[in-house]
Amino acid sequence: MKVLILTNLFPSPWLPHRAPFNRQQFTRLAALHEVEVIAGVGFRDWLRGRRGEPALEGIKVDYVVSWYLPVLLRRLHPAFWLASLLLQRGLRLRTSSYDCILASWAHPDGVGAAWVSRWLGIPLVVKVHGNDINVAAADPARGRQVSKAFGQCRRVVAVSRALAAKCRALGAERVDVIYNGVDTSLFAPSPADGRGQERDPRAPVILFVGNLLASKGCFDLLEAMPMLLERHPGARLVFAGSGSDRPRLGRRAASLAIASSVSFAGTIEHAGLAPLMRAASVVCLPSHSEGVPNVLLEAMACGTPVVATSVGGIPEVVPPHAGILVEPRQPAALADALGETIARRWDRDAIAAHGAGFRWSTNVEQLSATLLAAVVEHASARATGRRA
Missing domain, CATH: 3.40.50.2000 (Glycogen Phosphorylase B;)
Known part of the structure; x- marks a missing residue:
């Protein structure tokens, strides 16, 4: 499959140590599929300048400067994220023939990705991590946005059963629990x-x-x-x-x-x-x-x-x-x-x-199966005239 990943949770030259769990997962996913990551970089981090080059061998990564109003009007952040993405990479999105979108972080990433999914006519999977549901979605306005995005999703990936239950309460129909993994080549007793x-x-x-x-x-x-x-x-x-x-x-x-x-x-x-x-x-x-x-x-x-x-x-x-x-x-x-x-x-x-026992190999196999299921379900729905 050709997988587009949209997220702010990924290492960049402006935040080289950000989200090592996503770096580990997505680079392993790229060994199984054609993966392209478009990572949002907050404009304040971008203005501070580059701080280092993260090691990202084996995966295609691009960066978009994400403009937004800090603190105020958080419910508008998905619209700002979408506008930043389309203005800077809209043509590439339209012409790249992706099979599916994986959005990592529910708000604003997943909410904005739901609009991109409808625009491109491809299935969406949203991966949730914790505070995107525990904190952001607890706000009524942002919670409604996340709930609407879940209605557009083919699948939601949660990193715990507790988080999965909250996603279902927000309207997610299909939630797969996939625990993160550990790189035991690094993290092991000496x-x-x-x-x-x-x-x-x-x-x-x-x-x-x-x-x-x-x-x-x-x-x-x-x-x-x-x-x-x-x-x-x-x-x-x-x-x-x-x-x-x-x-x-x-x-x-x-x-x-x-x-x-x-x-x-x-x-x-x-x-x-x-x-x-x-x-x-x-x-x-x-x-x-x-x-x-x-x-x-x-x-x-x-x-x-x-x-x-x-x-x-x-x-x-x-x-x-x-x-x-x-x-x-x-x-x-x-x-x-x-x-x-x-x-x-x-x-x-x-x-x-x-x-x-928390293996990245198991994690990526499960994530790959979830993405494939989303693509198959989407194709079946289009063929039968149901919700695409």
Whole structure:
């Protein structure tokens, strides 16, 4: 098949570390089909200039500058995205004879892609990740737009059962649950770990990987640290990532008098995360909402236990033998879970085996089957005169 992917979630020279899960999935899909990615780059990122060249061998990628009104009138963002796409790449879209469209992220990407799908007369599949449904679609105006786009879809791909249920509530008729995968050539226990060997509980390292935002629970984690340090004075918290709340996090660590126990590693290359995860005592992700974050799958594949919040699809992928789940926005409970995780003796081989069970090969086979089903259903509908 010739597959067009429309998304803002893809690495670019302006955001080279963006969405490594989509990079991994789409490059593997390109080994099975002719895949072209048109990635939207927000105009503010574009104006800041290029920051690096992502490694994107084996896949055709083009970029469109996405113009929109920041913050205000979010319900108009799909129209801005569509206008940006058509003005910059409209002729190519019309003449390229794609078999189907895969839109990754429901709003604005999926909503705009629904219009492109109707214009080109080809089937649409929308892949949803988490906050595009948990947050964006929770807004009444944007939720109606997503619901209408789902009515245009042949299939919706959700990364968890919890997310799939929300998509069905929004009117999606056919939802396929496809969990993301793990690159086990990178994320695996190192031979030096040794079977059953534990990290030194006197100097435990708590690792956070992701965007430094309040919605990711970063401040909850900071608030938990003084309580944890009472029990484990040698504990150290490492934030790996970047985000708009980085300055505030630094100030809050100072005000809590824990700055010496907190470090900010900045954005780390994807391959460079594996050694950090292997060295950590625990990987913590206390998000307020999620789909299924790859950071947890990758940490478990390294044999590292996790502490996370019981939101979205996280309970579906973190069994009791691999970590501890807590309610969001509960720093005291988070501190207790971190302390228990540090003190407990974990079977790291069993954790690694569980994490390695999330295979990209399985993921891409399932995604390919979903896309093919959408094309077949669309052709059948056109042949019988039903909704095309």
